[in-house]
Amino acid sequence: MSKSIDQVFISAKQWLLSWLAGSPAWLIHVVSSLINIFALLAVFLTLFALISVLERKILARMQNRYGPNRVGPCGLFQPIADGIKMLIKEDIVPARADKIVHFCAPVLIAAVAILTLGVIPYGRNMTPFTIDGGILFFFAVGSATELAVFMAGWASNNKFSMLGAMRAIAQMISYELPLIIAVLPVVMVVGSLMPDRIVTAQAGFTFGVVPRWFAFTPWGAAAFILFFVSGLVESNRTPFDVPEGESEIVAGHMTEYSGFKYATFFMAEYLGMFAVSGLGVTLFLGGWHAPARAAEFVPSYVWFFAKLSALLFVYIWVRGTLPRTRVDQMMNFAWKFMLPMAFTCIIAAAVWHYAGRGLRGWLWSLVVIAAVYTALSTLLDTKRKFAPRVYRFAE
Amino acid sequence: MNSAAFILIAATTLAAALAAATLRKLMHAALSFAVAFVGIAAFFFLLGAEFVGLALVFIYIGAVAVLIVFTILLTRRDLGKDHGFNWSGVLIAFAVFVGLTWSILKTQSLSIVALHIRVLTVKKIGETLMTSYVWPLQCVGLLLTAALIGALVLVVEEKR
Numbered sequence: 001m002s003k004s005i006d007q008v009f010i011s012a013k014q015w016l017l018s019w020l021a022g023s024p025a026w027l028i029h030v031v032s033s034l035i036n037i038f039a040l041l042a043v044f045l046t047l048f049a050l051i052s053v054l055e056r057k058i059l060a061r062m063q064n065r066y067g068p069n070r071v072g073p074c075g076l077f078q079p080i081a082d083g084i085k086m087l088i089k090e091d092i093v094p095a096r097a098d099k100i101v102h103f104c105a106p107v108l109i110a111a112v113a114i115l116t117l118g119v120i121p122y123g124r125n126m127t128p129f130t131i132d133g134g135i136l137f138f139f140a141v142g143s144a145t146e147l148a149v150f151m152a153g154w155a156s157n158n159k160f161s162m163l164g165a166m167r168a169i170a171q172m173i174s175y176e177l178p179l180i181i182a183v184l185p186v187v188m189v190v191g192s193l194m195p196d197r198i199v200t201a202q203a204g205f206t207f208g209v210v211p212r213w214f215a216f217t218p219w220g221a222a223a224f225i226l227f228f229v230s231g232l233v234e235s236n237r238t239p240f241d242v243p244e245g246e247s248e249i250v251a252g253h254m255t256e257y258s259g260f261k262y263a264t265f266f267m268a269e270y271l272g273m274f275a276v277s278g279l280g281v282t283l284f285l286g287g288w289h290a291p292a293r294a295a296e297f298v299p300s301y302v303w304f305f306a307k308l309s310a311l312l313f314v315y316i317w318v319r320g321t322l323p324r325t326r327v328d329q330m331m332n333f334a335w336k337f338m339l340p341m342a343f344t345c346i347i348a349a350a351v352w353h354y355a356g357r358g359l360r361g362w363l364w365s366l367v368v369i370a371a372v373y374t375a376l377s378t379l380l381d382t383k384r385k386f387a388p389r390v391y392r393f394a395e
Numbered sequence: 396m397n398s399a400a401f402i403l404i405a406a407t408t409l410a411a412a413l414a415a416a417t418l419r420k421l422m423h424a425a426l427s428f429a430v431a432f433v434g435i436a437a438f439f440f441l442l443g444a445e446f447v448g449l450a451l452v453f454i455y456i457g458a459v460a461v462l463i464v465f466t467i468l469l470t471r472r473d474l475g476k477d478h479g480f481n482w483s484g485v486l487i488a489f490a491v492f493v494g495l496t497w498s499i500l501k502t503q504s505l506s507i508v509a510l511h512i513r514v515l516t517v518k519k520i521g522e523t524l525m526t527s528y529v530w531p532l533q534c535v536g537l538l539l540t541a542a543l544i545g546a547l548v549l550v551v552e553e554k555r
C-alpha cells in the first residue's frame with residue numbers, strides 16, 4: 001500500500017501517457033517532458049506563493065508583530081492579492097533604457113532558475129530530467145544568472161542598477177567557487193555527477209540508527225555549512241543582500257523594473273533559493289530518504305519537501321536574525337576563509353575514504369577539518385588589528 | 396525529430412552568430428555571441444556529448460561572456476560611433492571559410508561508414524584525464540595558477 005502511495009505521481013503520469021498508446025515515439029517523449037515541466041512549474045510556483053506569505057508571517061513573528069492577516073484566513077490568500085496587484089501595475093521602461101535587453105533580463109533569470117530545478121530528484125523515480133552530469137548541469141546553467149543580472153543592470157541605464165549589478169556579479173563569482181568546491185567531496189566519494197546516484201549512495205543506516213547522510217560525516221557537515229552559506233549569497237538573501245541593499249543603492253539591478261517584471265525577478269530569486277536548497281538536500285541530507293527506518297512508510301517526496309521546508313525555514317530565520325554584511329567583509333570571508341575550508345573538505349573526504357569510511361576515517365577527517373579551522377581562525381583573527389577604516393575610493 | 400532539432404538549432408546559432416558580427420551596439424553583439432554558444436552547446440547535447448556541451452556552457456556563458464561584457468563596460472566609451480566597415484575582417488573570415496572547406500573536401504572520412512561510437516560518460520572522460528593525460532592536465536593547472544597569481548599581483552594595492 002505504502003509503495004503505491006510512494007509512486008502515485010509516477011502511476012498518474014503513466015496513466016496519462018497510456019492515452020497516447022500507439023502514437024509515434026517522439027510524441028510520447030514530448031508529452032512526457034511537457035507533463036514533467038507542468039508538474040514542476042505547478043509545484044514550485046505554488047510553493048513560491050506559499051513561502052512568500054509564510055516568510056512575512058515568520059518574520060513578523062520574530063519581530064513581535066502580526067504580519068499579513070487581512071486577506072483570507074490568517075492572511076493566507078495574500079499572494080493572490082499580491083499577484084493581481086503586480087499584474088495590473090503599470091510597466092514603466094526608462095526612456096534611455098535598452099528596451100530589448102531590459103525585457104530579456106527577467107525572462108532569462110527566471111528561465112535559468114526553472115531549468116536548475118529540473119535535475120533534482122524529488123522522490124523515488126521522481127527526477128524530472130535525468131542527466132548523466134546533473135550536478136554539472138545545475139552549475140553550468142546557473143552560471144547564466146550572472147549574465148542576466150548584468151543585462152538587467154546595464155540595460156536600465158541607471159547608476160544604481162549598474163552598481164547593484166556589479167556588486168551582484170562580484171559576490172556571485174566569488175561565492176560560486178566555494179559553492180562548487182563544497183560539492184566536489186560528495187561527487188568524489190560517490191563517484192558520479194548524477195543526482196539520483198548521489199541520493200542512492202546515502203541509503204541505509206549506520207548501527208541501524210544514524211542515517212548514512214553525508215551531513216553526518218565531518219567533511220560532509222563542513223561542506224554542507226559552506227554550501228549553505230554560499231547558497232545564501234547566490235540567492236542574494238540577507239545577510240548577503242548587498243546587491244540590493246535598500247539603504248544604499250535603492251534596489252540594485254532591479255531599480256528600474258516595475259510591475260510584473262519586478263515580480264519575475266522576485267520569483268526567480270525564490271526559485272533559485274528552492275533550487276540551491278533542493279540541491280543541498282540531495283547532496284548532503286540524503287535526498288528523499290527517510291531519517292529513520294521506522295519512518296520509511298511515509299512517501300519519499302514527503303521527506304524531500306519536509307527537508308526542503310526545514311532549510312527554507314533556516315533561510316527565513318537567518319534573514320530575521322542577522323544584519324547585512326559590508327561588501328569588503330563579505331569578499332574577505334569568501335577568499336580567505338570559505339575557499340581554503342572548501343579545499344580542506346576535499347582533503348578530509350579523501351582521508352575519510354582511505355581510512356576505510358568507518359569510525360577511524362570519521363575521526364581522522366574530523367582532525368583534519370578541526371586543524372585547518374583552528375589555523376585559519378587564528379590567522380584571520382582581526383581583533384587586535386582594529387584601526388580607523390581607510391577609504392580608498394572615496395573621501 | 397533529430398533533423399528537425401538540428402535545423403532549429405542551426406538556424407538559431409547562425410542567426411545569433413550573424414547578429415554578433417553585424418550588430419551596431421557592442422553589448423548586443425556580445426550577448427548574441429553568448430546565444431551562439433548556447434546553440435553550439437545544444438549541438439553537443441544533440442550528439443550525446445553531454446559533458447562537452449555542459450563544459451561549453453559553463454566556460455563560455457559563465458566565464459567568457461561575463462568577461463567580454465565586463466571588458467566592454469570598463470573600456471569603451473564611444474559605443475555609438477561608427478568606425479566604417481572593416482574589410483580585413485571579411486578577408487580573414489573568407490580565408491578561414493576557404494581553408495575549412497578545402498580541408499573538409501580533402502578529408503576522406505565523409506565517404507566511410509561512421510564507426511559505432513560508445514557513449515562518452517563523464518566518468519570515462521575523468522579516467523582518461525587522470526591516467527593518460529595527467530601531465531597536460533597538471534601543466535594547464537599550473538599555468539592557470541600562475542595566471543591567477545599574476546592577475547592578483549597586477550591589481551594588488553601598492554603599499555606606500
